[in-house]
Amino acid sequence: MLSVRNLEVVYNDVILALRGVSLDVPDGKIVALLGANGAGKSTLLRTLSGLLDVHDAEIRKGAVTLDGNDIGHLSPSKLVKRGIKHVLEGRRVFKELTVEENLRSGAHTHRKNMGANLDKAYGLFPRIADRRGQMAGLLSGGEQQMLAMGRALMSEPRYLLLDEPSLGLAPKVVEQIRDIVVQINSEGTGVLLVEQNATMALSVADHGYVMETGRVVMDRPAAELLADDDVREFYLGLHTGDDGDTRSSYRDVKHYKRRKRWAS
Numbered sequence: 066m067l068s069v070r071n072l073e074v075v076y077n078d079v080i081l082a083l084r085g086v087s088l089d090v091p092d093g094k095i096v097a098l099l100g101a102n103g104a105g106k107s108t109l110l111r112t113l114s115g116l117l118d119v120h121d122a123e124i125r126k127g128a129v130t131l132d133g134n135d136i137g138h139l140s141p142s143k144l145v146k147r148g149i150k151h152v153l154e155g156r157r158v159f160k161e162l163t164v165e166e167n168l169r170s171g172a173h174t175h176r177k178n179m180g181a182n183l184d185k186a187y188g189l190f191p192r193i194a195d196r197r198g199q200m201a202g203l204l205s206g207g208e209q210q211m212l213a214m215g216r217a218l219m220s221e222p223r224y225l226l227l228d229e230p231s232l233g234l235a236p237k238v239v240e241q242i243r244d245i246v247v248q249i250n251s252e253g254t255g256v257l258l259v260e261q262n263a264t265m266a267l268s269v270a271d272h273g274y275v276m277e278t279g280r281v282v283m284d285r286p287a288a289e290l291l292a293d294d295d296v297r298e299f300y301l302g303l304h305t306g307d308d309g310d311t312r313s314s315y316r317d318v319k320h321y322k323r324r325k326r327w328a329s
Protein backbone atom coordinates (compact mmCIF):
# COMPACT_ATOMS: atom_id res chain seq x y z
CA MET A 66 0.00 0.00 0.00
CA LEU A 67 1.10 3.52 -0.82
CA SER A 68 0.37 5.95 2.01
CA VAL A 69 0.96 9.44 3.32
CA ARG A 70 0.48 10.43 6.93
CA ASN A 71 0.12 13.95 8.37
CA LEU A 72 1.97 15.31 5.41
CA GLU A 73 3.04 18.94 5.30
CA VAL A 74 4.66 20.31 2.15
CA VAL A 75 6.00 23.82 1.58
CA TYR A 76 7.01 25.60 -1.61
CA ASN A 77 9.93 28.07 -1.52
CA ASP A 78 10.14 27.66 2.28
CA VAL A 79 6.97 29.70 2.74
CA ILE A 80 3.86 28.48 0.91
CA LEU A 81 2.28 25.71 2.95
CA ALA A 82 0.47 23.70 0.25
CA LEU A 83 -0.32 20.53 2.24
CA ARG A 84 -1.36 20.94 5.86
CA GLY A 85 -1.45 17.48 7.43
CA VAL A 86 -2.76 15.19 4.69
CA SER A 87 -3.28 11.46 5.23
CA LEU A 88 -4.30 9.19 2.36
CA ASP A 89 -3.97 5.56 1.27
CA VAL A 90 -3.80 3.97 -2.16
CA PRO A 91 -4.31 0.25 -1.58
CA ASP A 92 -2.94 -2.18 -4.18
CA GLY A 93 -5.25 -2.77 -7.09
CA LYS A 94 -7.77 -0.09 -6.09
CA ILE A 95 -8.84 3.15 -7.73
CA VAL A 96 -8.75 6.16 -5.41
CA ALA A 97 -10.25 9.46 -6.56
CA LEU A 98 -8.69 12.71 -5.32
CA LEU A 99 -11.00 15.68 -5.82
CA GLY A 100 -11.02 19.35 -4.90
CA ALA A 101 -11.03 22.86 -6.28
CA ASN A 102 -8.13 24.73 -7.85
CA GLY A 103 -5.17 25.14 -5.55
CA ALA A 104 -6.40 22.52 -3.05
CA GLY A 105 -3.08 20.66 -3.22
CA LYS A 106 -3.89 17.67 -5.42
CA SER A 107 -0.95 18.02 -7.80
CA THR A 108 1.36 18.75 -4.86
CA LEU A 109 0.35 15.45 -3.31
CA LEU A 110 1.10 13.59 -6.55
CA ARG A 111 4.47 15.36 -6.83
CA THR A 112 5.26 14.24 -3.30
CA LEU A 113 4.46 10.62 -4.14
CA SER A 114 6.58 10.64 -7.30
CA GLY A 115 9.55 12.54 -5.87
CA LEU A 116 9.05 15.70 -7.91
CA LEU A 117 9.00 18.23 -5.07
CA ASP A 118 12.66 19.19 -5.57
CA VAL A 119 12.00 20.27 -9.14
CA HIS A 120 9.41 22.71 -7.83
CA ASP A 121 11.55 24.00 -4.97
CA ALA A 122 9.27 22.30 -2.46
CA GLU A 123 9.95 19.97 0.45
CA ILE A 124 8.29 17.74 2.99
CA ARG A 125 8.21 19.60 6.29
CA LYS A 126 6.40 17.01 8.37
CA GLY A 127 4.81 13.61 8.09
CA ALA A 128 5.65 10.47 6.15
CA VAL A 129 5.34 8.89 2.71
CA THR A 130 5.47 5.11 2.87
CA LEU A 131 5.33 2.12 0.55
CA ASP A 132 4.37 -1.09 2.33
CA GLY A 133 5.32 0.64 5.57
CA ASN A 134 8.81 1.70 4.39
CA ASP A 135 9.73 5.37 4.24
CA ILE A 136 10.09 6.53 0.62
CA GLY A 137 9.81 10.29 1.18
CA HIS A 138 13.48 10.90 0.37
CA LEU A 139 13.75 8.82 -2.82
CA SER A 140 14.49 10.26 -6.28
CA PRO A 141 11.89 10.10 -9.08
CA SER A 142 13.79 7.34 -10.90
CA LYS A 143 14.06 5.22 -7.74
CA LEU A 144 10.33 5.67 -7.18
CA VAL A 145 9.60 4.57 -10.75
CA LYS A 146 11.68 1.46 -10.05
CA ARG A 147 9.54 0.85 -6.97
CA GLY A 148 6.49 0.99 -9.23
CA ILE A 149 5.16 4.53 -8.80
CA LYS A 150 4.51 6.34 -12.07
CA HIS A 151 3.09 9.84 -12.40
CA VAL A 152 1.32 11.09 -15.53
CA LEU A 153 1.65 14.85 -15.26
CA GLU A 154 -1.17 17.26 -15.90
CA GLY A 155 -1.31 18.62 -19.43
CA ARG A 156 -0.52 15.54 -21.54
CA ARG A 157 3.26 15.86 -21.63
CA VAL A 158 4.58 13.94 -24.60
CA PHE A 159 7.71 14.47 -26.67
CA LYS A 160 6.07 16.24 -29.56
CA GLU A 161 9.03 15.88 -31.93
CA LEU A 162 9.30 12.13 -31.39
CA THR A 163 7.09 9.49 -32.95
CA VAL A 164 4.38 7.73 -31.01
CA GLU A 165 6.51 4.60 -30.75
CA GLU A 166 9.62 6.53 -29.64
CA ASN A 167 7.51 8.12 -26.91
CA LEU A 168 6.36 4.72 -25.71
CA ARG A 169 9.90 3.34 -25.78
CA SER A 170 11.15 6.31 -23.77
CA GLY A 171 8.68 5.36 -21.04
CA ALA A 172 10.60 2.13 -20.55
CA HIS A 173 14.00 3.71 -19.87
CA THR A 174 14.07 2.41 -16.30
CA HIS A 175 12.49 -0.86 -17.26
CA ARG A 176 13.76 -2.50 -20.42
CA LYS A 177 12.28 -5.90 -19.65
CA ASN A 178 9.31 -7.04 -21.73
CA MET A 179 9.64 -4.07 -24.10
CA GLY A 180 7.96 -5.83 -27.04
CA ALA A 181 5.14 -7.25 -24.96
CA ASN A 182 4.53 -3.90 -23.27
CA LEU A 183 4.42 -2.10 -26.62
CA ASP A 184 1.83 -4.60 -27.83
CA LYS A 185 -0.11 -4.13 -24.64
CA ALA A 186 -0.11 -0.33 -24.97
CA TYR A 187 -1.26 -0.56 -28.58
CA GLY A 188 -3.97 -3.04 -27.57
CA LEU A 189 -5.19 -0.64 -24.91
CA PHE A 190 -5.03 2.39 -27.21
CA PRO A 191 -5.88 1.31 -30.77
CA ARG A 192 -6.10 4.94 -31.85
CA ILE A 193 -2.42 5.49 -31.20
CA ALA A 194 -1.48 2.08 -32.63
CA ASP A 195 -2.63 3.32 -36.03
CA ARG A 196 -0.28 6.28 -35.67
CA ARG A 197 2.81 4.61 -34.29
CA GLY A 198 5.15 6.17 -36.86
CA GLN A 199 3.64 9.63 -36.63
CA MET A 200 5.05 12.62 -34.76
CA ALA A 201 3.34 12.84 -31.35
CA GLY A 202 2.76 16.59 -31.75
CA LEU A 203 0.34 15.85 -34.56
CA LEU A 204 -1.99 13.79 -32.36
CA SER A 205 -5.26 15.20 -31.03
CA GLY A 206 -5.47 16.19 -27.36
CA GLY A 207 -7.22 12.95 -26.45
CA GLU A 208 -4.67 10.88 -28.31
CA GLN A 209 -1.80 12.71 -26.59
CA GLN A 210 -3.39 11.92 -23.22
CA MET A 211 -3.62 8.27 -24.24
CA LEU A 212 0.00 8.32 -25.35
CA ALA A 213 1.08 9.86 -22.04
CA MET A 214 -0.77 7.09 -20.20
CA GLY A 215 0.62 4.41 -22.52
CA ARG A 216 4.11 5.77 -21.94
CA ALA A 217 3.63 5.48 -18.16
CA LEU A 218 2.47 1.89 -18.49
CA MET A 219 5.70 0.87 -20.26
CA SER A 220 7.41 0.61 -16.86
CA GLU A 221 4.70 -1.78 -15.57
CA PRO A 222 3.77 0.44 -12.62
CA ARG A 223 2.23 -0.91 -9.48
CA TYR A 224 0.62 2.49 -8.91
CA LEU A 225 -0.36 4.98 -11.57
CA LEU A 226 -0.84 8.60 -10.51
CA LEU A 227 -3.02 10.44 -13.02
CA ASP A 228 -3.29 14.23 -12.83
CA GLU A 229 -6.52 15.35 -14.50
CA PRO A 230 -6.46 13.06 -17.53
CA SER A 231 -9.85 14.29 -18.74
CA LEU A 232 -9.12 18.02 -18.64
CA GLY A 233 -10.26 19.84 -21.75
CA LEU A 234 -11.34 16.69 -23.61
CA ALA A 235 -14.69 16.11 -25.34
CA PRO A 236 -17.24 14.00 -23.39
CA LYS A 237 -16.80 11.02 -25.68
CA VAL A 238 -13.03 11.04 -25.19
CA VAL A 239 -13.50 11.43 -21.43
CA GLU A 240 -15.55 8.23 -21.53
CA GLN A 241 -12.75 6.45 -23.36
CA ILE A 242 -10.22 7.63 -20.80
CA ARG A 243 -12.48 6.41 -18.01
CA ASP A 244 -12.86 2.97 -19.63
CA ILE A 245 -9.10 2.74 -20.05
CA VAL A 246 -8.55 3.59 -16.37
CA VAL A 247 -10.92 0.76 -15.47
CA GLN A 248 -9.09 -1.63 -17.77
CA ILE A 249 -5.64 -0.68 -16.46
CA ASN A 250 -6.91 -1.21 -12.93
CA SER A 251 -8.52 -4.56 -13.78
CA GLU A 252 -5.03 -5.85 -14.53
CA GLY A 253 -3.96 -5.05 -10.98
CA THR A 254 -2.53 -1.51 -11.14
CA GLY A 255 -3.55 0.78 -8.28
CA VAL A 256 -4.69 4.18 -9.52
CA LEU A 257 -4.70 7.56 -7.80
CA LEU A 258 -6.95 9.63 -10.03
CA VAL A 259 -6.94 13.41 -9.62
CA GLU A 260 -9.95 14.89 -11.37
CA GLN A 261 -12.04 18.00 -11.65
CA ASN A 262 -14.67 15.78 -13.24
CA ALA A 263 -15.91 14.37 -9.92
CA THR A 264 -18.71 12.29 -11.40
CA MET A 265 -16.39 10.53 -13.80
CA ALA A 266 -13.78 9.84 -11.12
CA LEU A 267 -16.21 8.61 -8.48
CA SER A 268 -18.05 6.40 -10.96
CA VAL A 269 -14.92 4.24 -11.29
CA ALA A 270 -13.24 4.73 -7.91
CA ASP A 271 -13.43 2.51 -4.86
CA HIS A 272 -12.66 5.34 -2.48
CA GLY A 273 -12.73 9.12 -2.70
CA TYR A 274 -10.93 11.96 -0.94
CA VAL A 275 -11.92 15.61 -1.20
CA MET A 276 -9.29 18.27 -0.50
CA GLU A 277 -9.68 21.94 0.36
CA THR A 278 -6.77 24.35 0.87
CA GLY A 279 -4.22 21.70 1.71
CA ARG A 280 -6.42 19.48 3.87
CA VAL A 281 -8.54 16.38 3.36
CA VAL A 282 -12.10 17.34 4.25
CA MET A 283 -13.84 14.14 3.11
CA ASP A 284 -12.66 10.56 3.01
CA ARG A 285 -15.32 7.99 2.15
CA PRO A 286 -16.20 5.14 -0.20
CA ALA A 287 -16.76 6.61 -3.67
CA ALA A 288 -20.32 5.32 -3.96
CA GLU A 289 -21.25 7.07 -0.70
CA LEU A 290 -19.76 10.37 -1.86
CA LEU A 291 -21.69 10.15 -5.12
CA ALA A 292 -24.95 9.31 -3.41
CA ASP A 293 -24.86 12.04 -0.75
CA ASP A 294 -26.62 15.18 -2.01
CA ASP A 295 -24.95 17.46 0.55
CA VAL A 296 -21.51 16.17 -0.37
CA ARG A 297 -22.29 16.59 -4.03
CA GLU A 298 -23.43 20.13 -3.56
CA PHE A 299 -20.97 21.50 -1.01
CA TYR A 300 -17.80 19.53 -1.57
CA LEU A 301 -17.91 18.36 -5.15
CA GLY A 302 -19.49 21.43 -6.71
CA LEU A 303 -22.01 19.18 -8.45
CA HIS A 304 -25.34 20.81 -8.88
CA THR A 305 -28.38 18.64 -9.42
CA GLY A 306 -30.88 20.67 -11.41
CA ASP A 307 -34.66 20.26 -11.68
CA ASP A 308 -34.24 18.03 -14.68
CA GLY A 309 -31.79 15.82 -12.79
CA ASP A 310 -28.97 17.12 -14.91
CA THR A 311 -25.61 17.64 -13.25
CA ARG A 312 -22.65 19.77 -14.05
CA SER A 313 -19.28 20.20 -12.44
CA SER A 314 -18.74 23.79 -11.48
CA TYR A 315 -15.10 23.03 -10.62
CA ARG A 316 -14.55 22.20 -14.21
CA ASP A 317 -16.13 25.45 -15.32
CA VAL A 318 -13.98 27.37 -12.88
CA LYS A 319 -10.88 25.61 -14.12
CA HIS A 320 -11.61 26.37 -17.75
CA TYR A 321 -12.11 29.97 -16.81
CA LYS A 322 -8.81 30.03 -14.95
CA ARG A 323 -6.93 28.40 -17.83
CA ARG A 324 -8.36 30.86 -20.32
CA LYS A 325 -7.48 33.76 -18.10
CA ARG A 326 -3.92 32.60 -17.56
CA TRP A 327 -3.48 32.05 -21.24
CA ALA A 328 -4.85 35.45 -22.17
CA SER A 329 -2.71 37.37 -19.68
Ligand SMILES: Nc1ncnc2c1ncn2[C@@H]1O[C@H](COP(=O)(O)OP(=O)(O)OP(=O)(O)O)[C@@H](O)[C@H]1O
Nearest residue numbers: 076080082100101102103104105106107108109120
Ligand atom coordinates in the same frame (compact mmCIF):
# COMPACT_ATOMS: atom_id res chain seq x y z
N1 LIG B 1 5.64 25.44 -8.20
C1 LIG B 1 4.98 26.07 -7.23
N2 LIG B 1 5.58 27.09 -6.53
C2 LIG B 1 4.92 27.74 -5.55
N3 LIG B 1 3.67 27.44 -5.14
C3 LIG B 1 3.02 26.45 -5.78
C4 LIG B 1 3.63 25.71 -6.86
N4 LIG B 1 2.77 24.79 -7.29
C5 LIG B 1 1.66 24.94 -6.54
N5 LIG B 1 1.80 25.92 -5.62
C6 LIG B 1 0.81 26.35 -4.62
O1 LIG B 1 0.46 25.22 -3.81
C7 LIG B 1 -0.94 25.16 -3.59
C8 LIG B 1 -1.50 23.86 -4.11
O2 LIG B 1 -1.35 23.82 -5.52
P1 LIG B 1 -1.62 22.51 -6.39
O3 LIG B 1 -1.12 22.81 -7.75
O4 LIG B 1 -1.09 21.34 -5.68
O5 LIG B 1 -3.21 22.45 -6.37
P2 LIG B 1 -4.21 21.59 -7.26
O6 LIG B 1 -5.22 21.03 -6.33
O7 LIG B 1 -3.46 20.64 -8.11
O8 LIG B 1 -4.89 22.72 -8.17
P3 LIG B 1 -5.39 22.70 -9.69
O9 LIG B 1 -6.77 22.13 -9.65
O10 LIG B 1 -5.39 24.14 -10.09
O11 LIG B 1 -4.45 21.87 -10.51
C9 LIG B 1 -1.51 26.41 -4.28
O12 LIG B 1 -1.64 27.40 -3.32
C10 LIG B 1 -0.48 26.77 -5.30
O13 LIG B 1 -0.48 28.15 -5.57
Ligand SMILES: [Mg+2]
Nearest residue numbers: 106107108154
Ligand atom coordinates in the same frame (compact mmCIF):
# COMPACT_ATOMS: atom_id res chain seq x y z
MG1 LIG C 1 -3.26 20.38 -10.15
